[in-house]
Amino acid sequence: MTFDIFVIPFFGGLLFLLAVLFIRFTAWLATLDKSGRKKLGHGLLNGQIFPATWEVFMESLLHRRMFKQNKLLGFMHMSFAFGWFLLIVLGNLESRIYSGGHVNPPYYPIFLKFFVHDKRTLPFELYTLPGFFRFIMDFVLLFILSGLVLALIKRVRSKWFGMKRTTQHSRFDKWAITSLWLIFPLRLLAESFTAGAYQGGGFLTNTLGTFFAAFLPVEYLYYPAWWAYSTALGVFFVTLPWSRYMHIPTEVLLIYLRHFGIKTGKKPDSFSEIEIYSCPRCGVCIDVCQMNSAGRTSSTPAYFLRSLRYGNPDDEQNANCMLCGRCHEVCPVQIDTLAIRIAARYEDNKLLVPSFKYLDQFDPSDTTADILYFAGCMGHLTPAVKKAMLKILTASGERFSFMDEDGSVCCGRPLLLAGLHEAAAELIRKNTDLITRSGAKTFVTSCPICYKVFNEEYKLPGVEILHHSQYLLRLVESGKIKVNNTGITAVYHDPCELGRGSKIYNEPRWLLDRMVTINKTEQERENSLCCGGSVGDLSMNHTERNVIRDEALKVLLASEPDILVTACPLCKKTFDNGTETVVMDIAEVVSERLQPASKTELSAAVEIAG
Amino acid sequence: MSGAVEKVRFGFSVNKDRQIDYDANLKNVSDIVQKAEPTFNLCISCGTCASTCTAGKFTDFSLRKVILMVRRGETKGLENEITKCMLCGKCQLVCPRGVSTRNLILQIHKALKTGAL
Amino acid sequence: MNRKIAVIGGGAAGLEASSALTSLGFRVVLVEKEDETGGHIKNWHALFPNRRPGVEVLDALRSKLGSDVELFSGKTVTEIKPVNDRFELSSADGWKTEADAVLLTTGFSLFNARKKEEYGYGIYDNVITSAELESAFSTGKIAMKSGEQPKRIGFVHCVGSRDEKVGNIYCSKVCCVTAVKQAIEIKQYLPDCEVFCFYMDMRMFGRHYEELYKEAQEKYYIQFIRGRLSESTEDHTGKIILKVEDTLLGKPLKIGVDMLVLMVGMEPAEITKNLGTQLGLVSDSDRFLVSTDQHISANISEIPGLFFAGTCTGPKNIADTLADARSAALAIAGYFDNNHNKS
Ligand SMILES: Cc1cc2nc3c(=O)[nH]c(=O)nc-3n(C[C@H](O)[C@H](O)[C@H](O)COP(=O)(O)OP(=O)(O)OC[C@H]3O[C@@H](n4cnc5c(N)ncnc54)[C@H](O)[C@@H]3O)c2cc1C
Numbered sequence A: 001m002t003f004d005i006f007v008i009p010f011f012g013g014l015l016f017l018l019a020v021l022f023i024r025f026t027a028w029l030a031t032l033d034k035s036g037r038k039k040l041g042h043g044l045l046n047g048q049i050f051p052a053t054w055e056v057f058m059e060s061l062l063h064r065r066m067f068k069q070n071k072l073l074g075f076m077h078m079s080f081a082f083g084w085f086l087l088i089v090l091g092n093l094e095s096r097i098y099s100g101g102h103v104n105p106p107y108y109p110i111f112l113k114f115f116v117h118d119k120r121t122l123p124f125e126l127y128t129l130p131g132f133f134r135f136i137m138d139f140v141l142l143f144i145l146s147g148l149v150l151a152l153i154k155r156v157r158s159k160w161f162g163m164k165r166t167t168q169h170s171r172f173d174k175w176a177i178t179s180l181w182l183i184f185p186l187r188l189l190a191e192s193f194t195a196g197a198y199q200g201g202g203f204l205t206n207t208l209g210t211f212f213a214a215f216l217p218v219e220y221l222y223y224p225a226w227w228a229y230s231t232a233l234g235v236f237f238v239t240l241p242w243s244r245y246m247h248i249p250t251e252v253l254l255i256y257l258r259h260f261g262i263k264t265g266k267k268p269d270s271f272s273e274i275e276i277y278s279c280p281r282c283g284v285c286i287d288v289c290q291m292n293s294a295g296r297t298s299s300t301p302a303y304f305l306r307s308l309r310y311g312n313p314d315d316e317q318n319a320n321c322m323l324c325g326r327c328h329e330v331c332p333v334q335i336d337t338l339a340i341r342i343a344a345r346y347e348d349n350k351l352l353v354p355s356f357k358y359l360d361q362f363d364p365s366d367t368t369a370d371i372l373y374f375a376g377c378m379g380h381l382t383p384a385v386k387k388a389m390l391k392i393l394t395a396s397g398e399r400f401s402f403m404d405e406d407g408s409v410c411c412g413r414p415l416l417l418a419g420l421h422e423a424a425a426e427l428i429r430k431n432t433d434l435i436t437r438s439g440a441k442t443f444v445t446s447c448p449i450c451y452k453v454f455n456e457e458y459k460l461p462g463v464e465i466l467h468h469s470q471y472l473l474r475l476v477e478s479g480k481i482k483v484n485n486t487g488i489t490a491v492y493h494d495p496c497e498l499g500r501g502s503k504i505y506n507e508p509r510w511l512l513d514r515m516v517t518i519n520k521t522e523q524e525r526e527n528s529l530c531c532g533g534s535v536g537d538l539s540m541n542h543t544e545r546n547v548i549r550d551e552a553l554k555v556l557l558a559s560e561p562d563i564l565v566t567a568c569p570l571c572k573k574t575f576d577n578g579t580e581t582v583v584m585d586i587a588e589v590v591s592e593r594l595q596p597a598s599k600t601e602l603s604a605a606v607e608i609a610g
Numbered sequence B: 001m002s003g004a005v006e007k008v009r010f011g012f013s014v015n016k017d018r019q020i021d022y023d024a025n026l027k028n029v030s031d032i033v034q035k036a037e038p039t040f041n042l043c044i045s046c047g048t049c050a051s052t053c054t055a056g057k058f059t060d061f062s063l064r065k066v067i068l069m070v071r072r073g074e075t076k077g078l079e080n081e082i083t084k085c086m087l088c089g090k091c092q093l094v095c096p097r098g099v100s101t102r103n104l105i106l107q108i109h110k111a112l113k114t115g116a117l
Numbered sequence C: 001m002n003r004k005i006a007v008i009g010g011g012a013a014g015l016e017a018s019s020a021l022t023s024l025g026f027r028v029v030l031v032e033k034e035d036e037t038g039g040h041i042k043n044w045h046a047l048f049p050n051r052r053p054g055v056e057v058l059d060a061l062r063s064k065l066g067s068d069v070e071l072f073s074g075k076t077v078t079e080i081k082p083v084n085d086r087f088e089l090s091s092a093d094g095w096k097t098e099a100d101a102v103l104l105t106t107g108f109s110l111f112n113a114r115k116k117e118e119y120g121y122g123i124y125d126n127v128i129t130s131a132e133l134e135s136a137f138s139t140g141k142i143a144m145k146s147g148e149q150p151k152r153i154g155f156v157h158c159v160g161s162r163d164e165k166v167g168n169i170y171c172s173k174v175c176c177v178t179a180v181k182q183a184i185e186i187k188q189y190l191p192d193c194e195v196f197c198f199y200m201d202m203r204m205f206g207r208h209y210e211e212l213y214k215e216a217q218e219k220y221y222i223q224f225i226r227g228r229l230s231e232s233t234e235d236h237t238g239k240i241i242l243k244v245e246d247t248l249l250g251k252p253l254k255i256g257v258d259m260l261v262l263m264v265g266m267e268p269a270e271i272t273k274n275l276g277t278q279l280g281l282v283s284d285s286d287r288f289l290v291s292t293d294q295h296i297s298a299n300i301s302e303i304p305g306l307f308f309a310g311t312c313t314g315p316k317n318i319a320d321t322l323a324d325a326r327s328a329a330l331a332i333a334g335y336f337d338n339n340h341n342k343s
């Protein structure tokens, strides 16, 4: 016997699912933009497939990143994904034993125990092939069920999984999750009842079957149980494309495309949609997002992406995000939530067309310098940093020019963060022109926001873009300036745009290490907290930002350092308003510990300054 | 016995273009903005934003003025005015009233585009 | 029996309350953390509105203290404990006393001008605070760091007041008129010096204040510009370049001054906040102490037997502080009368 009518819900569901997936995937791939399509072609040919497949195995099945977050959470996800995968693969192999090796209809291995009642072997006969399979199949089922138990526990004790908050589910999710959670217990029941009625089954199903047979009419129960199992599978497959479980197939596609170098661009496109569909709403991002403290949980990526997926993000979700990158750092799927948010803002602000034609009128004189120092808009509100930089630059004897001494054109990053990249491009063009004309070889800025955009969006061949922490370290290392160590204690705060945003974690620390004793904090480098002052957020008010600031300060100042050091004017201003502890920019620390240069060096410096 | 009022026009009625005709002006942009960015209401016209303004260095753009114009319903020509802002955020950092200036600018811009119909 | 009242803080409020309490028949222990009584007024060379010497007022207040006031100076009260209808007080250095009632007259602190980094205090040489200018008047020497006399001075109102960003939304009340007073004094010392005041609103709420404002315009040509300073920079000559919007003209204004005076506001003293938390007293979002009713019982705290007077409940000028202190003395008398009637 190789067919029974009860397989129809499963089989129909499966066909439906495959059809939907085919349509969706094709539509996505067909609407990739030009560069995306090119990358797809290249990627398929140049061997990227292999590392991508490896990642699919490690992430989609083993959930390695999830394990890194929390062992229990990782195990839970792995038991479902990897367990189910094994069940399918091993079930197929097992079914070959009985079908003489020819190809079976897809439902056959799934419902094998219905079609085949193997009474030849004993439950623990591990040394025969059928016995081994029976054992391993039961074992895998148990493995999955353990994950299910964990999932149930997580509902009430999410803290054990390292999570304070878990994602609230939508209606589709509820259908899907209910059917998903029923699938494996129903399989267990169906197989056990069948084993009870006809013997067969492994250590688990056989034992349970015998147990049930003692007091239940298992010979009447097993058939409805197979129906129920098939129906649960069918319901799950049909709801899957509209539920969060769509992430399972989509993530596989995402991993391949990402390996081919495709990224979410400035506007929403089909790749960003793939990213959106790849989010399982695991909720790992919810807890790390500091907007929670401001009561803005609904804007955290899990919910934001959900809204985008169902096509109804509200303005607030788009506007509300500091773009600090903490969520991206922990996201097990590595979804570029920041780029997606910015792209959503692009949609939101599409009508707005800032225009900077007026910049054409001003035409600066062509002065030249080796080094350009750029304080940045915000830098003008922290004159101590400016003054420190000018003192150090003068002492170093370098030939420099203070580019924005009398004002400047904004770097363009704030516009980019609001999704207004066409407007930003105008500013970028103007600044590029100014810098190119100056003939400078090195461009140093005190502002990480500026640094990031100059580094990533400007095309300035032959000009090295540096954040002042990098540049100052270089000056010290090359002996152009000398600093001493005064032995005071300091905590270093990684500004979002410099740390997570530009991966500059070490230089500031190496520099500080020469001048102070650095205290460690609980959350630093990749996990550093946002100061709350971010220009990324468009919607939080001042009071809400203060809550975020104060929580960050609590973590930073836990060791009661003498000073709090940062390397961003915005962080500095934000923190300074929230604590009595002295807040300093790294340049100020250098300037205070600057040792007088030797006589020859001094005269050189005077010459330059004069 | 009652007399009728004779209206003689001496030509002193104020020139329409010079005065803010508050009764006639539409306040719909103001209403939209107020809802979209409630800190709009907090501005006390101190001018700090305008004096620090990066765009104000090159143009006569003043956020303080823009806010007042919206409040009074004087929105003619504002749409062009507001395109000058670079969204740099300096104004937000200095505003003593905690006005969320960047979002405010975006919201005014949007309301002018969509609400003033 | 003679009730004993502990008055914490020997500023204007503490001094006035002490003498008022003794005249009502109480014994008073007055505790002052500094070596000398007087509080902030010690540092005010001359007082608004009539520019009389601050010391004159202080002498008058001190001379009213009778022998029923036991003064302990150089003692900082760090703990106040209510124990069975009475209070136990102790200081940082282990000194202790008990009292039947406590009056907090712990006053205010000056805003730390470094917090407004964009104004350049502590960064540029010639940026000073109003309090520092007051000291300069005492020495009679108004000069820049270089020793030269300033030719142009700017006064910035509302530094650390009316500013959400530093956490102080309230108005400090006294700094507008102080700026006007100091502007006039500058002109008296340095008649050739140009003086500018940068304000958001001129809050001339007290008697004779508006007259002082008028005098500043009429006799001294002081210029008042409505616009709040956003940032200052120092040019290579040491001049401080200010950026404000001349809001009445609707144009940004750039102006160089030789000296910049920041009109720092009043904040609740750190020590007041500590005592408040210790006692479980409510403080407002402005962090000043809160009385049971702003109008009717401004001096009465939530804790029976504990009272407030002076600037620990919010910015006040001297006249208001003194009136508040006397009113506190009456509230304390009332408290014992009521208790007496009840028992
Ligand atoms: C720049 C400036 C200029 C001013 N000029 C004038 C003016 O010209 N005219 C005018 O009318 N007003 C003026 N004022 C206002 C005036 O200074 C106040 O009204 C007055 O000082 C308030 O007195 P007080 O007793 O409440 O507080 P304070 O003067 O602050 O006195 C409080 C006292 O309590 C002491 N103390 C605090 N805590 C403790 C403790 N735990 N233990 C022991 N002792 C403690 C302190 O040492 C201090 O001596 C000016 C204010 C400022 C900021």
Ligand code: SF4
Pocket: A278, A279, A280, A281, A282, A283, A284, A285, A286, A301, A302, A305, A330, A331, A332, A333, A334, A335, A337
């Ligand atoms: S965005 Fe990432 S971390 Fe957040 S719910 Fe989705 S997959 Fe999880």
Ligand code: SF4
Pocket: A288, A289, A290, A291, A299, A300, A301, A320, A321, A322, A323, A324, A325, A326, A327, A328, A337, A338
């Ligand atoms: S970028 Fe930062 S603020 Fe935005 S959602 Fe992620 S963690 Fe939250």
Ligand code: SF4
Pocket: B042, B043, B044, B045, B046, B047, B048, B049, B050, B063, B064, B091, B094, B095, B096, B097, B098, B099, B101
């Ligand atoms: S700084 Fe703030 S309060 Fe002042 S005018 Fe601008 S928006 Fe209004």
Ligand code: SF4
Pocket: B049, B052, B053, B054, B055, B056, B063, B084, B085, B086, B087, B088, B089, B090, B091, B092, B101, B102
């Ligand atoms: S954000 Fe716009 S209005 Fe504000 S300072 Fe920058 S350019 Fe001016």
Ligand code: SF4
Pocket: C157, C158, C159, C161, C162, C170, C171, C172, C173, C174, C175, C176, C177, C201, C202, C203, C263, C265
């Ligand atoms: S008194 Fe004047 S200067 Fe002082 S806070 Fe009030 S308005 Fe500002």
